[in-house]
Amino acid sequence: MQKQTIGFIGLGVMGKSMARNIMKAGYPLIGYTRTKEKAQDLIEEGMQWGDTVEAVARGAQIIITMVGFPTDVEEVYLGDHGLVNTAKKGTYLIDMTTSSPKLAKKLYKAGQEKGIHVLDAPVSGGDIGARNGALAIMVGGAQEDYExxxxxLHTLGSNIIYQGTAGAGQHTKLCNQIAIAGNMIGVCESLVYAKRAGLDPENVLKSISGGAAGSFSLTNLAPRILQGDYEPGFYIKHFIKDLKIVLDETEALGLDFPGVSLAKSLYEELAEEGLGDSGTQALYKYWK
Known part of the structure; x- marks a missing residue:
């Protein structure tokens, strides 16, 4: 039996690899992103191009979105020609953008009113996880829709966990970003210290990556730092967005997170210096 047509909106650093993995799994794919030229390689590999969000909505039974900011999510879903207003009844919509839990609940409710199934399913794993189909995917929404x-979802990730009702996926992703924020500071300070102390940083990484200090950032991003590679697996500008959402949510919960506030301020300094489109590992430049 032929697999359902999948729509994919947002073919950036991660979205492009995710879309490619969907096609490799044998799903027909229709895609849209703001700049068609960025999707040309996928079109040549067999992806059908949709000229608009509405065109994707008309052509797919399941639609994944991976866009930049909550404002983008709201426009793609709730605009006059957005998915909720143009998709067929019974369509499944999966927002994999890191966005606001409050917005995820709003989208879920709007979908319910139109007979459309909406899940929030943000991901972690960066460009490496996206390429390898090994993302962590955190799912919120109706459990029957998740099933x-x-x-x-298993064509995109290797660690896929249903977290609860609408918004639960986004809350879980914020937990992830909180952990990363402090860890990236530690990774960068560790490398700075190693160099200042006259050590060989690559040898230091060999010793500490497999011990208690081990982390995704230490294993995958620290070597990029040592190579002077600050290309984005995940943009600084998007991480600042995520940390702002974290602080909005922690305020609502009556929590004070100085670690997140510090990380956000450091990244904002780099963004002001024109590094917003660099990868999060460019935090190292703060000490340079």
């Missing part, structure tokens, strides 16, 4: 979509 229907589980085979598709």
């Amino acid at each position: 229907v979509l589980s085979p598709l």
